[in-house]
Amino acid sequence: MGNVAFDFTGRTVIVTGAARGIGxxxxxxxxxxxxxxxxxxxxxxxxxxxxxxxxxxxxxGDVSSTEDAEHVVRTAIxxxxxxxxLVNNAGILRDRxxxxxxxxxxxxxxxxxxxxxxxxxxxxxxxxxAQGYGRIVNVTSYTGLHGNLGQANYATAKAGxxxxxxxAAKELAGFGITVNAISPQAxxxxxxxxxxDRIPELTGPIARFADPAEIAGAIEFLAAEESGFITGAVLxxxxxxxx
Numbered sequence: 732m733g734n735v736a737f738d739f740t741g742r743t744v745i746v747t748g749a750a751r752g753i754g755x756x757x758x759x760x761x762x763x764x765x766x767x768x769x770x771x772x773x774x775x776x777x778x779x780x781x782x783x784x785x786x787x788x789x790x791x792g793d794v795s796s797t798e799d800a801e802h803v804v805r806t807a808i809x810x811x812x813x814x815x816x817l818v819n820n821a822g823i824l825r826d827r828x829x830x831x832x833x834x835x836x837x838x839x840x841x842x843x844x845x846x847x848x849x850x851x852x853x854x855x856x857x858x859x860x861a862q863g864y865g866r867i868v869n870v871t872s873y874t875g876l877h878g879n880l881g882q883a884n885y886a887t888a889k890a891g892x893x894x895x896x897x898x899a900a901k902e903l904a905g906f907g908i909t910v911n912a913i914s915p916q917a918x919x920x921x922x923x924x925x926x927x928d929r930i931p932e933l934t935g936p937i938a939r940f941a942d943p944a945e946i947a948g949a950i951e952f953l954a955a956e957e958s959g960f961i962t963g964a965v966l967x968x969x970x971x972x973x974x
Contacts, residue, residue: 737764737951737952737954737955737956737957738764738765739761739764739765739766739815739816739951739954739955740764740765740766741765742765742766742767742813742815742816743766743767743768743769743807743811743812743813743814743815743816744758744761744766744767744768744769744815744816744817744818744954745768745769745771745803745804745807745814745816745817745818745851745855746758746761746768746769746770746771746787746818746820747771747772747792747794747818747819747820747821747847747851748771748772748794748820748821748822749768749770749771749772749778749781749782749787749820750770750772750774750777750778750781751772751777751781752943753820753870753915753943753946753947754770754772754818754820754821755781755785755943756942756943756944756946756947757818757820757943757946757947757950757951758770758781758782758785758787759785759944759947760944760947760948760950760951761816761951761954762785762786762787764951766815766816767788767810767811768785768786768787768788769787769788769790769803769806769807769810769811770782770785770787770788770789770790771789771790771791771792771794771799771803771821772791772792772821773791773792773793773794773821775789775791778791788806788807788810790802790803790806790807794819794821794843794846794847794850794851795839795842795843795846795847795850796850797850800847800850800851800853800854801854803851803854804851804854804855804858808858813858813862814855814858814859814865815859815862815864815865815866816865816866816867816868816954817851817852817855817865817866817867817868818868818870818950818954819847819848819851819852819867819868819869819870819892820870821843821844821847822843822844822870823839823840823843823844824840824882824885825837825839825840825884825885826881826882826885827881828880828881829883832883832884836884837883837884840884840885840888841884841887841888841891843888844885844888844889844891844892845888845891845892845895848869848892848895849895852867852869852895852899852910855867856903856908859903859906859907859908860903860906860908862907863906863907864907864908865903865906865907865908865909866908866909866953866954866955866958867899867903867908867909867910867911868911868912868913868950868953868954869892869895869896869910869911869912869913870892870912870913870915871889871890871892871893871896871912871913871914871965872885872886872889872914872915873914873916873967873969873972873973874886874889875887875888875889875890875891875892875893875914876889876890876893876914876973877973892912893912893965896910896911896912896963896965897963900962900963901963904962907959909953909958909959909961909962910962910963911953911961911962911963911964911965911966912964912965912966913946913949913950913953913965913966913967913968914965914966914967914968914969914973915941915946915949915968915969916934916935916940916941916968916969916970916972933972934970934972935969935970935971935972935973935974936970936971936974937970937971938970939970940970941968941969941970945968946968949966949968953966
């Protein structure tokens with residue numbers, strides 16, 4: 732994966748949570764496909780290095796901040812003149828059993844996952860509406876549909892993204908904007924601490940986590956002009972765990 736499957740020449744793509752993992756590989760894939768990629772992340776130093784490595788445009792931003800979201804979108808328009816694709820990928824974990832979760836554990840996870848998805852989507856809508864074209868791809872999770880021990884906050888946020896995706900798809904279809912989500916099961920920093928002997932029980936029939944580049948290919952598919960008749964879908968890219 733990671734090869735150019737679709738042509739994004741002349742398109743502008745915003746990727747949140749772009750400094751590492753899935754976000755970095757998504758950014759790499761879109762730049763390889765000819766897009767101008769605006770990469771944003773809370774960690775400005777790592778982001779700058781990542782953007783330089785893949786040929787993206789680094790704009791530091793906290794997705795839980797409306798001001799930052801609007802700044803990233805304005806910058807993208809100033810530098811490229813348009814926004815064609817938004818990938819809402821940014822996420823954090825604050826895992827604890829339910830009775831140990833603090834208010835901050837709860838609210839910070841929802842603010843980044845669900846709040847960031849909302850803020851960036853809202854910020855790009857005026858430009859996409861004016862263009863009569865847009866592709867929005869949100870990152871949800873198997874956990875959002877099935878739950879997981881110690882992740883009540885994360886599961887709630889990811890389930891919320893599913894409902895948000897379907898609602899936004901209905902509201903924006905008339906403007907030429909599609910809104911879809913992927914549900915990945917990928918090897919990232921979030922899975923790095925899982926013991927090797929537990930991987931089989933946490934993965935599907937393919938019995939491994941995806942490489943982030945494999946997730947990037949699915950996002951490119953949903954973001955492509957050719958995929959304009961797909962909206963409101965949640966695409967599992969999870970090795971079959973959701974079967």
